[in-house]
Amino acid sequence: MESLDPSLFPWLLVFIAVAAMLYSSVGHGGASGYLAAMALFGVSASLMKPAALAMNIVVAGLVFTRLWRAGFFNARLFWPFALGSIPLAFLGGAIQLHERAYQYLVAVALLVAAWRLLLASHEPPTREAPHPGVALPVGAGLGFVSGLTGVGGGIFLSPLLLFLRWANMRTTAAVSAAFILINSIAGLAGLITTGANLPRGLPWMMLAAVGGALVGSELAVRRLAPVRLRQLLGVVLVIAAVKMAITA
Structure with a gap:
């Protein structure tokens, strides 16, 4: 791969697989983990x-498929957020703000969310799905933030669904995976129209991500108790916050 020592490429694949396993276990695609791994190994920006x-697309697609088949996906909850998110994600991706200050703010927000999740000792009861008049603008805001930060948006949607008790842990994972999938497809399509190049080693990277996601999605579907999944999501948010802070 361009700008990467070939002898280090297998280690990059290991890092990608581990990131995919960790993120997919809570319904995330893992973009921030992949970006951190590639930055660590010197892949061209x-x-x-x-x-x-x-990689986000294949991992989120796999996780969503497994959780949907297991009966955890709530379409009524998902679509208003998604419809609000997609156009604003395009807009957010086209705007350049003071990136360093914004990354620090996002890192703080993620740490607060992680603190809340790691302290939780049980899964709270859930409320009915929000009215579309609430979900559409919330989705639009999340899509805008997702476009600004360059991630799929699940890392922002998951804590919101849990904090407001709109979904339990596994439904949150399923809805977040679908949310990440559609936003990542839109983002990649937009990048391709600008003439962005794909790395030559991408098929191997996607294969490593799928391998990790197969393990992580198994954890998401049946192996970990909901409380453990909440705590694992808290760890994921800490990792993402640290990554944003140190790269700001």
């Missing part, structure tokens, strides 16, 4: 975003 989005 111009190749990092399209590679991360491509």
Whole structure:
């Protein structure tokens, strides 16, 4: 791969597989983990975003499929957020703000969310899905933030669904995976129209991500108790916050 020592490429694949396993176990695609791994191994910045989005698509697609088949997906909850998110994700991706300050703010927000999740000792009862008049603008806001930060948006949607008790842990994972999938597809399509190049090693990277996601999605579907999944999501948010802070 361009700008990467070939002898290090297998280790990059290991990092990708581990990130995919951890993130997919809570319904996330893992973009921030893949970006951190590629940055660590010196992959060219111009190749990092399209590679991360491509891996996001295959991982989130796999996780969503497994959780949907297991009966955890709530379409009524998902679609208002998704319809609000997609156009604003395009808009957010086209705007350049003061990136360093914004990354620090997002890192703090994620740490607060992680603190709340890690302290939780049980899964709270859920409420009915929000009215579309609430979900559409919330989805639009999340889509805008997702476009600004370059991630699929699940890392912001998951804590919101749990905090407001709109879904339990596994339904949150399923809805977040679908949310990440559609936003990542839209983001990658937009990048391709600008002439962005894909790395030559991308098929191997996607294969490593799928391998990790097969394990992680098994954890999401049946192996971990809901409380453990909540705690694992808290760990994921801490990892993402640290990554944003140190790269700001």
